[in-house]
Amino acid sequence: MTDNNSPPGSPKVNPDHNSEANPLPKDDSSLENIVRRFQDSMSLAKKHKFWETQPVGQFKDAGDTSLPEGPIEPPTPLSEVKQEPYNLPSPYEWTTCDMDSEETCNEVYNLLKNNYVEDDENMFRFNYSKEFLRWALRPPGYYKSWHIGVRAKTSKKLVAFITGVPARIRVRDEVVKMAEINFLCVHKKLRSKRLAPVMIKEVTRRVHLENIWQAAYTAGVVLPTPITTCQYWHRSLNPKKLIDVGFSRLGPRMTMSRTIKLYKLPDQPATPGFRKMELRDVPAVTRLLRNYLSQFVVSPDFDENDVEHWLLPTEDVVDSYLVESPKTHDITDFCSFYTLPSSILGNQNYSILKAAYSYYNVSTKTPLLQLMNDALIVAKKKDFDVFNALDVMHNESFLKELKFGPGDGQLHYYLYNYRIRNALRTSELGLVLL
Numbered sequence: 001m002t003d004n005n006s007p008p009g010s011p012k013v014n015p016d017h018n019s020e021a022n023p024l025p026k027d028d029s030s031l032e033n034i035v036r037r038f039q040d041s042m043s044l045a046k047k048h049k050f051w052e053t054q055p056v057g058q059f060k061d062a063g064d065t066s067l068p069e070g071p072i073e074p075p076t077p078l079s080e081v082k083q084e085p086y087n088l089p090s091p092y093e094w095t096t097c098d099m100d101s102e103e104t105c106n107e108v109y110n111l112l113k114n115n116y117v118e119d120d121e122n123m124f125r126f127n128y129s130k131e132f133l134r135w136a137l138r139p140p141g142y143y144k145s146w147h148i149g150v151r152a153k154t155s156k157k158l159v160a161f162i163t164g165v166p167a168r169i170r171v172r173d174e175v176v177k178m179a180e181i182n183f184l185c186v187h188k189k190l191r192s193k194r195l196a197p198v199m200i201k202e203v204t205r206r207v208h209l210e211n212i213w214q215a216a217y218t219a220g221v222v223l224p225t226p227i228t229t230c231q232y233w234h235r236s237l238n239p240k241k242l243i244d245v246g247f248s249r250l251g252p253r254m255t256m257s258r259t260i261k262l263y264k265l266p267d268q269p270a271t272p273g274f275r276k277m278e279l280r281d282v283p284a285v286t287r288l289l290r291n292y293l294s295q296f297v298v299s300p301d302f303d304e305n306d307v308e309h310w311l312l313p314t315e316d317v318v319d320s321y322l323v324e325s326p327k328t329h330d331i332t333d334f335c336s337f338y339t340l341p342s343s344i345l346g347n348q349n350y351s352i353l354k355a356a357y358s359y360y361n362v363s364t365k366t367p368l369l370q371l372m373n374d375a376l377i378v379a380k381k382k383d384f385d386v387f388n389a390l391d392v393m394h395n396e397s398f399l400k401e402l403k404f405g406p407g408d409g410q411l412h413y414y415l416y417n418y419r420i421r422n423a424l425r426t427s428e429l430g431l432v433l434l
C-alpha cells in the first residue's frame with residue numbers, strides 16, 4: 001500500500017496544458033464528499049484506531065452545527081500532564097534533536113531526504129535543505145524540546161522525527177496559541193508498526209508542558225477531520241526539464257518549442273518600485289500583512305518578530321519582494337515564496353527539481369496578477385524549475401491566467417483540539433504551513 005501522501009509540490013500534474021484543455025476534475029473534494037467516502041470505507045473496515053481517541057473533529061460529527069466552535073477539551077492542570085515520555089518499543093529511545101548542532105542537523109536532513117514525503121508515483125521526494133530546516137524549526141520562542149527524534153538504541157541511528165513550533169493562530173476573532181506540527185517521518189523500514197501514534201502523543205505531551213493545548217498541521221492523507229482541503233497548482237518555469245523528468249507531459253498538439261514559448265517570461269519585473277524586502281521594511285510589511293490576513297477565517301497572527309523571521313529574505317530558503325511607491329515611498333504590495341527542492345528518483349539526467357512555493361502575498365495597489373507575474377519572473381531568474389501555489393487566500397484569481405496547471409494531489413489542513421463548525425472554503429484560509 002502506498003502512503004497516499006501526495007506531497008505538496010510534487011508533480012502529479014500536467015501543467016503543460018492550458019487551463020481550457022485541462023479543466024479541473026469534477027469537484028469531489030468538498031468535505032461532505034470526503035466524509036461520505038470515508039464513512040463508506042469505514043463501514044467496510046477502515047477505522048482510525050488512534051485518531052478516534054483524540055480531541056479532533058470526528059467524522060460522525062461532521063455537519064453537526066449544534067456543537068460549539070472552539071476547544072474540544074479544556075486544558076488540564078499542568079501538574080496532571082504526564083511527566084515522563086511515552087514508552088517506545090524497546091529497541092528505540094527518544095532523543096531531542098539540537099538543530100544548532102551541525103551533526104544532528106545532518107542526521108535529520110538525511111532521514112528526511114531518504115524517507116520523507118513522496119508523490120503517489122514515487123518519482124519525487126521532498127528534499128528540505130539544512131538551512132531550511134533550521135529556519136523552519138527555530139522561529140521566535142521555539143522550544144528545543146519540540147524537536148523530537150527516535151534512535152535505535154544499539155546503533156544510535158536516527159529512525160524517526162516529529163516537530164512542533166509555536167505560533168499564534170487567529171480563528172475568527174480568537175487568537176489561539178498553537179503548535180504547528182510538521183516533519184513527521186518514520187524510516188521506511190519501520191513503517192506500519194504504530195510508531196506514529198506514539199510520536200504524536202509524545203509531541204502533544206511536550207506541547208502541553210508549555211501550557212499550549214491546540215495545534216495546526218497539514219497532511220496529504222485524509223484524517224478526522226480536515227478544516228479545508230486545498231489543491232496545489234504548478235507553473236512551469238523550465239518546461240523542458242519538467243517534461244524530461246516526468247513532472248509534466250507535452251500537451252496535446254504541442255511541440256517542445258511551442259511549450260517553451262508558452263511559458264516564456266519577461267527578463268525583468270514590470271512593476272515600478274518592485275524590490276527585495278530589507279530589514280528596514282519589517283514594520284511596514286507587518287502592517288500590510290496583518291491588515292490583509294485579518295479578512296481570512298484562519299490565519300497566523302504575525303508580529304514584527306515573526307515577520308522578520310518568516311519573511312525577511314534568507315538565501316535559498318525564503319524570498320520576499322515588495323512594491324515601494326516611487327512617489328510616496330509607501331510599501332503597497334508584497335509577495336514571497338520559499339525554496340523546497342525535491343529529489344528526482346531514478347532519473348539519469350537530473351537529480352533535483354528546484355521548486356518555489358508561494359507563501360504570503362498582499363496586493364493593495366498593484367493588481368495581484370501583475371505582482372505574481374513579477375514573482376514568477378524573479379523565480380525564473382533564480383533558476384527555479386517550477387512555481388507552486390495552493391488555492392488559498394486570493395490565489396485563485398491569478399492561477400489560470402498565469403498558466404498554472406492543477407495538480408492531482410490534495411493537501412488537507414487540520415486543527416487539533418479546536419472545532420470549526422463548518423469546513424472552510426480554501427479562499428477563507430490565510431495560513432501556509434511549510
Ligand code: MYA
Nearest residue numbers: 048049050051183184185186191192193194195196213215
Ligand atoms: S504530514 C507529513 C507526514 N509524513 C510523511 O508522509 C512522510 C512519509 N511517511 C511516513 O514517514 C510514515 O508513513 C508516517 C506514518 C510517519 C506518516 N499525520 O506508525 P503507523 C496515522 C497524522 O503504523 P506509518 C506531517 O508531518 C494513521 O492514520 N497521522 O504508520 C504533519 C494511523 O492512525 P489511525 C498519520 O505509516 C503531521 C497511524 O498514523 C499520518 O508507519 C501531523 C498509523 O501509524 C499523518 N501524516 O507512519 C501529526 N499518516 O489508525 C498530527 C499516518 O488512527 C499532529 N497517520 O488511522 C497532531 C497534533 C499534535 C500536537 C497537539 C498539541 C496540543
